[in-house]
Amino acid sequence: MELELCAASYSSALKSNHHPFKRVELCANLEQGGTTPSPGTIAATVENVDAECHVLIRPRVGNFNYSSEEIQVMQQDILLAKSLGAKGVVFGVMNSQDRFDLNKNLLLLEAAEGMQSTFHRAVDSSSAYMKDIQSIINCGFQRVLTSGGGTNVEAGKEQLKELMLSNPDIEVMIGGGINTTNVKQLYDYIQPHAIHFSATDWVKDESKNMYTTNYLETSLSKMKEILAQL
Template sequence: MKKNQLEIACFNYESAIIAQESGADRIELCENMELGGTTPNSILVVKVRESVKIKMHVIIRPRGGDFVYSDEELTEMKQDIKQYKKLGVDGFVFGILKPNGKVNKRQNKELVHLAHPLSCTFHRAFDVVDSIEKGLEDVIECGFQTILTSGTGKNVEEGIFDLEQIQKLAKDRIEIMPGGGLRSSNIKLLQDKLTPTFYHSSAITDNSEIANPEEIKELRNFL
């Protein structure tokens, strides 16, 4: 039977260690929290992989801003995937759109194919697609295993009804992972609406970029 699990977005080594020690099932490793998370440098990836035994996904996002990438940026993303596959990561997190808000199937498929057999998550680029229904089908067609989304809202509370709708439309063909402002204070609201899934949180509760171990434990208590 499927159960709820917890992924912690980690912007540094300290958070990755805290996430593991506090009971997270998986980490999403990235840097530059102020940009919404970008590709971490290889030194950080190696250091975390050597210390963390739980599953570790790495975000592949060359810069902040929109999710429309040039051929040069796509080449950079491919190089990062090739390099990090060799370092023993468990999956990748990325998402590419066209300027009109549609999923760029060609570019995403290229990266998913390159990442194979590792799992790929389509990140919160999904929150700005022009159509939830079409975007969902396109992401599934590209071969992703998971969509990280706030339900197209500013946060999961605002997007709660769309999250419920997206999960119903997905019909178990792809995992819908709520993320964006998810904390122990609102996770119960989502659980009342959603079937068991992965939940995504940075678990940061102050002005630092370090995950709060007590918040992670509190999130785990709800799962």
């Protein structure tokens, strides 16, 4: 089984060096589901983090039905991540009917040639989950990050179990709501290829500037508690 840490900052990504993570999914703005991190964050992570750096490619918050202009931005972000030494990219495009968008995903896969590609939890919004999982496989993604079509892994565990029993031709990585109280039971029940979690705490920003807000940061103690269950 492989482990992936979802890290919303360089400082969070560095905490993965304390444990044998296979990958770090690097992002920004985890409070809103994650967006593409800065070039500086990618470069620092590639240079100083032991785990493979896989970069989230998501140009904005909200749905995963991207315009042609947004696809162009995503292509450029993929090429930039590749040039900075990232091992892989993480993305997912759905159409207006909440189905896998073949043409737009193929454009992004072309840009990602030579890198590993993970289709992320956009698939959990699918109106035809199992059919879209098969489309993801057919397109050549190496991995799918999914909560089984549910709002979290607990809600989607039956469909995830069914997916694993079907022997999918893709690495299935479960994520969404993984914590210290459920990680062992979910792993034992689903038997996934990989587990993805963030182990975050809220950091309270009590400064007086006009943009003050709270944000999520990986907690080393939470990370250790989750890993201790496995």
